[in-house]
Amino acid sequence: MTPKTIGRPTLILVHESEAACRRRLAAAGFVEPCISEITSYLAQSTDMEPEFGMLERACAERGVAFRPIALDDAPASFQDCDPATTLVWTLTDGIAYFRGGAAPALARLYGLPTIGADDSVSALCQDKFRAGSVMRALGLPAPAAGLARGGEWIVPPPASASGYFVKPNRLGAKIGIWEDSRCASPAGALELSRRIHAHYRDDAIVQPYVDGRNVRASFLSVEPRAGMERLGICFVDSGSDFQTMADSMALYGETGTRAREEGSRSEPRLHAVCGVQPRADRAIRDIAARLIGGLGLADVFSMDLRVEADDIVHLIEFEVCPGLPCFDFRAYCLENWGLELAEAMAATAANRLIRDPSLSAGEAHRSMP
Structure with a gap:
C-alpha cells in the first residue's frame, strides 16, 4: 500500500x-x-x-x-x-x-x-419527500406533500384550494421543472407524475402551492464559530413565479457558458430580505438555527423558501452542497465575507486546518452554535 x-x-x-x-x-x-x-x-x-x-x-x-x-x-x-x-x-x-x-x-x-x-x-436532503417529513417533525414550516409514481398515489396529497406544485422527488433541488409544474387538481398532479416518470424515471412530490416570493438563504462558515448573523437571505427575482429547468440550464454549466458567451444570459436580481421584511428575515434565521440543531447542518448549506407579504415563511428545501459557483452564492461571499468565492473557500479550509488548533478538523462540523 x-x-x-x-x-x-x-x-x-x-x-x-x-x-x-x-x-x-x-x-x-x-x-x-x-x-x-x-x-x-x-x-x-x-x-x-x-x-x-x-x-x-x-x-x-x-x-x-x-x-x-x-x-x-x-x-x-x-x-x-x-x-x-x-x-x-x-x-x-x-x-x-x-x-x-x-x-x-x-x-x-x-x-x-x-x-x-x-x-x-x-x-x-436529496429525497424531498423524506426530508420534508423530517422537517415537519421538527416543527418547521415545510409544506405537507403527497408522493406519486407514474400516475399512482403512494401517499395522497392534502387538500389544497390553491392547487399543487409537482416536481421530481430526487432530481436536484429545483423549485420547478416545466412551466405547467403548478396544476389545479390531484388529477392534474397525477398526469404530471406520469410525465416525470417517463422523462426521469422518478417519483413526483406533490405539494400544495404556496404563495409568496422566492428566497434563497446561503451560509458558509468561513470562521468555524460563525453563527446565524452570517446567514445571507435574499429575494431571488427572476421575473417569473418559479424557476424551470430551462431557466436553470440558461444560467449554469455548458449551456449557461454558451449563453454567457452569446450575451443572452440574464441573472435574477437579488434583494436582501431584511430591508423589506425584517420579521421574515428573523424567522428564516430561526429556521436555519433549528435545522442546525435538529439535523446537524454545518459549515455550508442553503435553503429555498417562499415568503408571503404578511411574513409567513414556507421552507421548501435545504441543500448541504449548494451550487458554490452560482451567482447567488458568489454574491453571498462578497456581501457577507468580503471575499471572492475562491478566497472564501480557501479561508474556510485554512481556518480549520491551521488557524484554530482548538478545533480538530474532525470536530469542525460540530462547532456551530
Missing part, C-alpha cells in the same frame, strides 16, 4: 463531472434531451473547474495545498491521505442520478474530516 501523504495541510475538493454522468445515463438507456437536462444539475462542477487554479493559489497563500479529485478517483486517493492534515469538501451531491453523496461516506470510511453536514444528512 502506498504510504499516506503526511505533512502539508490539504484541501480535497471532490466533484462529479457532467461528462461522467452523461456516459452513465446513456449506458442506462436515457436519451436526449433528458440526458442534458439531468446532467445540468452538475453544472457547479463544470463552472468550478476553470477556477481550480485560482483556488489553488488562494489556498497556497494560506499555507494549504489544494487537490481537486474526480469522484471516481476518490477511493484510491483517500486511502493515501492523513486524517490529521486533510479536509474533504464535496462539491457535487446526489443519491440517484448523481453519486456525489458517496463522497462524505467515503471520507468517513477512511477517517477523513469533512466540510459540511455528515453523510446521512447529505442523503436525506
Whole structure:
C-alpha cells in the first residue's frame, strides 16, 4: 500500500463531472434531451473547474495545498491521505442520478474530516419527500406533500384550494421543472407524475402551492464559530413565479457558458430580505438555527423558501452542497465575507486546518452554535 501523504495541510475538493454522468445515463438507456437536462444539475462542477487554479493559489497563500479529485478517483486517493492534515469538501451531491453523496461516506470510511453536514444528512436532503417529513417533525414550516409514481398515489396529497406544485422527488433541488409544474387538481398532479416518470424515471412530490416570493438563504462558515448573523437571505427575482429547468440550464454549466458567451444570459436580481421584511428575515434565521440543531447542518448549506407579504415563511428545501459557483452564492461571499468565492473557500479550509488548533478538523462540523 502506498504510504499516506503526511505533512502539508490539504484541501480535497471532490466533484462529479457532467461528462461522467452523461456516459452513465446513456449506458442506462436515457436519451436526449433528458440526458442534458439531468446532467445540468452538475453544472457547479463544470463552472468550478476553470477556477481550480485560482483556488489553488488562494489556498497556497494560506499555507494549504489544494487537490481537486474526480469522484471516481476518490477511493484510491483517500486511502493515501492523513486524517490529521486533510479536509474533504464535496462539491457535487446526489443519491440517484448523481453519486456525489458517496463522497462524505467515503471520507468517513477512511477517517477523513469533512466540510459540511455528515453523510446521512447529505442523503436525506436529496429525497424531498423524506426530508420534508423530517422537517415537519421538527416543527418547521415545510409544506405537507403527497408522493406519486407514474400516475399512482403512494401517499395522497392534502387538500389544497390553491392547487399543487409537482416536481421530481430526487432530481436536484429545483423549485420547478416545466412551466405547467403548478396544476389545479390531484388529477392534474397525477398526469404530471406520469410525465416525470417517463422523462426521469422518478417519483413526483406533490405539494400544495404556496404563495409568496422566492428566497434563497446561503451560509458558509468561513470562521468555524460563525453563527446565524452570517446567514445571507435574499429575494431571488427572476421575473417569473418559479424557476424551470430551462431557466436553470440558461444560467449554469455548458449551456449557461454558451449563453454567457452569446450575451443572452440574464441573472435574477437579488434583494436582501431584511430591508423589506425584517420579521421574515428573523424567522428564516430561526429556521436555519433549528435545522442546525435538529439535523446537524454545518459549515455550508442553503435553503429555498417562499415568503408571503404578511411574513409567513414556507421552507421548501435545504441543500448541504449548494451550487458554490452560482451567482447567488458568489454574491453571498462578497456581501457577507468580503471575499471572492475562491478566497472564501480557501479561508474556510485554512481556518480549520491551521488557524484554530482548538478545533480538530474532525470536530469542525460540530462547532456551530
